[in-house]
Amino acid sequence: MSAPSFNAPSFHPLTIRDCRRETADTVSLLFDVPPELAERYRFVQGQHLTLKTIINGEEARRSYSICSGVDEGELRVAVKRVEGGLFSNHANDALAPGMVIDVMTPMGRFTTPLDPTAARRYVAFAAGSGITPILSIIKTVLAREPHSQFLLIYGNRAVSSIIFREELEDLKNRHMGRLAIHHLLSREPEEAGLLSGRIGADLVRDLCAGQLDAASVDAAFLCGPQAMVEEVRDALAAAGTPAERIHLELFGTSADRRPPAPAKAATDGVADGPADGATIAILQDGKRREFTLAYDGDTILDAAHRHGADLPYSCKSGVCCTCRAKIREGKVSMAENYSLEPWEVEAGYVLTCQSRPLTERVVIDFDAP
Structure with missing residues (x-):
């Protein structure tokens, strides 16, 4: 699948059609895209949108990943509440269907071209809201590469914080043998029926000693906090996954962090x-x-x-x-x-x-x- 042709990024006012509560602290927003803008908002799995609005009299803009599959015919992002987060709190508390917000055309390269004839092996490691672009990738791969397989490792604090839990289970049930999902919980006992622990190098090594052949991975997608992403990247590379097949996306950095001024x-x-x-x-x-x-x-x-x-x-x-x-x-x-x-x-x-x-x-x- 080829990416959309290059257009300079630009904002357009889009109407929110639906606000869906995914977890207690996460809402997904579905946008109406008018026919004349359909081509500008055509996206590739794994891309994101930048939203812009006025909050407390000042302009605020943030990027949120698209969670829709390419073939679903919708444009939806998920916004997880961040403590003290200006935009995330506004989205979870104030945005509602019928409201209009400025949305930048899709951007991002957290993706890989797809081939309907290919039989590939994909693996993804996601933490928290890092599942958002991963979900778009999974849905699109399963739909467009019928011979490919996908392994997802998804870390959260507790069962209640698993974003898109039901949607992921439905995907697994509809694609038996092609999609495997392992949930890791860091703050809930094993009695929950899911694995406990955190995503890191030890987990990668355990997987590579068992069901994951790192050298045969065609594409790995890592999305989460910087420390997790870099640790998993290094562990996969050490286990034999070629560096060019490992794709990274970070979250959790401050949108207001100012890069330090360099010395002369x-x-x-x-x-x-x-x-x-x-x-x-x-x-x-x-x-x-x-x-x-x-x-x-x-x-x-x-x-x-x-x-x-x-x-x-x-x-x-x-x-x-x-x-x-x-x-x-x-x-x-x-x-x-x-x-x-x-x-x-x-x-x-x-x-x-x-x-x-x-x-x-x-x-x-x-x-x-």
Whole structure:
């Protein structure tokens, strides 16, 4: 299955058709997509949407993964309440059917192309709300690759916190022999009838000593907190899963975390420009905008917004990849990168929410595919 052709990300007002309570602290939102926008909101399994609204007089935007299968004919995301979370609490307490919210067109590369003739072996490790993109991937794989098999390891605190529990059980029952699911609970005794413990390297090693042949895994999808994801990734790689077959998506980082300002003598060299700052040129929608930015000042994304540019962004944590752009001239330092592939970095792509200038002039292209 091919991904949708490149279009610059853009927001459109969509009406909420349904708000469904998935658990006590998780709601899923179903959006109405008008026919004229259907192509723009066509998505690939594993992608996410960025939602934008005004809360307490200020703009707030967050990314949430699509939980629908590609062939289900709906666009739905799940939002789990986070303690102190501005947007997640608003979504769980205030959003209702009939309300209109700004929704960015689908983005994300937490996916792999599918082949209806293939007989592949997939494995996924998810924790908590990390099941959301995994559910979309599972449903789409089972529908579009009838000869493929899927193993899901899903960790939660308790039975009551298992998001999409009934839907997952229904999928397992409808695809007997093709979908296996193992639930792990960290705060409930084994009497619950499910396994206890947490997802980590020891669990991966136990699986690889039994039912999971790591070397034969065609695609592994890991979604959850950073520590879990990195531990599982390393354990799978050590057991023989090729690194290029392991796909990562993180959650749990603060949307307001600001990347630290680098010292003048950054690891890739002293800034090659005047002391007062660099000239930044932003290319977007065929237009050019220029401004001056101190080497140890704001990130390029934040500075561009201060100068009137409406650039795409969501998490500002280096996770969602919404602010991805290509360096056409100059150099930057990137504080964090949890979403760009190595080939993208090599090709000159950066996350502008994490980038600051290192040279006297930097030209950044948001129109690059």
